[in-house]
Amino acid sequence: MIQTEVKELEEALEEAIMIAKDKNEPQLLSYTDKINEVNPISFFNKAKDINDRNRFFWTSSTDSFFLVGAGEAFGLQSTSVNRFEGIEMQWKKMLDKSLIFNSFQQPGTGPIALGGFSFDPEKENTELWEKFGGSQFRVPAYLLTVSNGNYYLTINVVVHAEDHAKQLYFELVKNKKSLIKKDKLWPVKSVISKKAEVNPDQWKELVLKAMKEIKKGKADKIVLAREMIVSFEKDVDLSSILHDLIETQTNSYIFAFENSEDCFIGASPEQLVRVEGNQLFSSCLAGTAPRGFTSIEDRTIGEELLTDVKNRQEHKFVVQMIKESVVECCEEVRVPNHPVLYPLKNLQHLYTPVQARLKNNYSIFDIVQRLHPTPALGGFPQDKSLAFIRENEQLDRGWYGAPIGWLDAYQNGEFAVAIRSALIKGREASLFAGCGVVKDSDPEAEYQETNMKFIPMLSVLGG
Numbered sequence: 016m017i018q019t020e021v022k023e024l025e026e027a028l029e030e031a032i033m034i035a036k037d038k039n040e041p042q043l044l045s046y047t048d049k050i051n052e053v054n055p056i057s058f059f060n061k062a063k064d065i066n067d068r069n070r071f072f073w074t075s076s077t078d079s080f081f082l083v084g085a086g087e088a089f090g091l092q093s094t095s096v097n098r099f100e101g102i103e104m105q106w107k108k109m110l111d112k113s114l115i116f117n118s119f120q121q122p123g124t125g126p127i128a129l130g131g132f133s134f135d136p137e138k139e140n141t142e143l144w145e146k147f148g149g150s151q152f153r154v155p156a157y158l159l160t161v162s163n164g165n166y167y168l169t170i171n172v173v174v175h176a177e178d179h180a181k182q183l184y185f186e187l188v189k190n191k192k193s194l195i196k197k198d199k200l201w202p203v204k205s206v207i208s209k210k211a212e213v214n215p216d217q218w219k220e221l222v223l224k225a226m227k228e229i230k231k232g233k234a235d236k237i238v239l240a241r242e243m244i245v246s247f248e249k250d251v252d253l254s255s256i257l258h259d260l261i262e263t264q265t266n267s268y269i270f271a272f273e274n275s276e277d278c279f280i281g282a283s284p285e286q287l288v289r290v291e292g293n294q295l296f297s298s299c300l301a302g303t304a305p306r307g308f309t310s311i312e313d314r315t316i317g318e319e320l321l322t323d324v325k326n327r328q329e330h331k332f333v334v335q336m337i338k339e340s341v342v343e344c345c346e347e348v349r350v351p352n353h354p355v356l357y358p359l360k361n362l363q364h365l366y367t368p369v370q371a372r373l374k375n376n377y378s379i380f381d382i383v384q385r386l387h388p389t390p391a392l393g394g395f396p397q398d399k400s401l402a403f404i405r406e407n408e409q410l411d412r413g414w415y416g417a418p419i420g421w422l423d424a425y426q427n428g429e430f431a432v433a434i435r436s437a438l439i440k441g442r443e444a445s446l447f448a449g450c451g452v453v454k455d456s457d458p459e460a461e462y463q464e465t466n467m468k469f470i471p472m473l474s475v476l477g478g
């Protein structure tokens with residue numbers, strides 16, 4: 016139940032304890048307050064002192080919206096056949112039973128679920144991704160929301176019948192103070208001691224094999240990814256990596272999902288879906304070229320990309336599939352007829368935005384379920400390309416290429432496609448990059464394209 020009245024935290028805790036006693040079961044309380052300005056990276060950095068290592072970071076740098084989560088008040092994981100439905104059911108059940116004090120009701124405040132999915136739950140899991148399941152969301156114990164220049168702190172806590180309101184209050188306030196206290200940040204550069212591409216020649220042969228499948232008419236597009244493993248001289252400082260990603264990777268979602276010693280982190284330009292009330296946004300991003308060194312060269316490369324037959328093919332399949340999927344749950348679907356350029360620091364893409372009005376009774380998960388994986392990360396048709404990837408790709412994609420994001424209690428949320436990313440495990444990291452193979456592909460050119468896609472992560476990791 017959501018309440019908009021203004022109550023002091025201590026009173027809210029007392030009320031939650033009463034309910035816990037009445038119902039004889041633990042009660043989730045969510046309490047949101049406005050706070051003074053705080054640096055999101057500083058908050059993220061401080062969070063390592065107060066909780067187990069399970070932080071979350073999210074920013075869509077285009078509208079300086081930040082979410083930073085610390086700790087876990089409630090965890091959601093689905094083992095059902097339909098993991099999207101499974102998570103959504105758990106989320107709704109949790110919300111129904113929660114006591115929520117949020118007089119602001121701004122998107123991204125109050126109880127929110129932060130998390131993501133693996134690319135393909137049917138592909139065998141390896142040790143690499145052992146800490147990340149097929150679906151995992153968490154309601155953070157402490158959440159910083161930065162939106163339209165306003166700062167909010169939400170505390171989510173499971174209260175038990177035998178808890179003492181004052182004692183709990185002191186503990187929560189102590190943690191809150193420590194989290195929002197200004198932290199001196201000294202960006203620490205990581206130093207790479209070793210760098211290895213995993214079987215690049217074998218990967219080029221796989222591109223050739225995919226092209227043969229396509230020429231035989233078995234599929235139109237198959238996206239193939241590969242891995243690079245880097246080792247570091249000392250442990251990587253995640254706050255510094257986030258800081259550098261924000262500084263260097265404009266037009267991108269900067270995200271991190273930490274599971275004890277492992278952290279999945281990246282700077283993805285690809286929006287899967289955003290829902291704000293009943294407004295829906297999605298994006299088709301596929302087709303790639305480098306940036307030019309001079310503005311003239313840059314413009315020439317961009318113009319070539321816009322008319323390049325092979326890249327337009329890659330792009331077309333994505334637009335077609337996203338449009339068809341969105342139409343099922345939306346009205347007033349608007350999709351331009353031609354892509355435009357989407358410039359990034361190291362490369363540029365073909366981009367077509369999608370806008371629509373979500374029909375009643377559909378949620379963000381209905382869209383995620385229909386879209387994932389789009390032909391930008393799977394291929395076209397979906398079943399054929401996925402089967403090829405599952406059988407032939409030598410890599411455990413884990414959460415790479417899959418939806419990562421958040422949703423709140425008010426029908427808002429956003430998911431990015433987790434590309435340009437790395438899984439950092441202590442002094443080692445796996446980087447991932449893929450590309451869309453179509454009938455006119457060239458294995459060497461696709462290899463070079465994936466090299467470009469490693470650069471955003473590699474450069475902030477010290478490579």
Ligand SMILES: C=C(O[C@@H]1C=C(C(=O)O)C=C[C@H]1O)C(=O)O
Nearest residue numbers: 301302303391434448449450451
């Ligand atoms: C698969 C990746 O990117 C995707 C593939 C692209 C392409 O092949 O042109 C472009 C953008 C993304 O849709 C990746 O970055 O790993």
Ligand SMILES: [Mg+2]
Nearest residue numbers: 302303450451
């Ligand atoms: Mg491509």
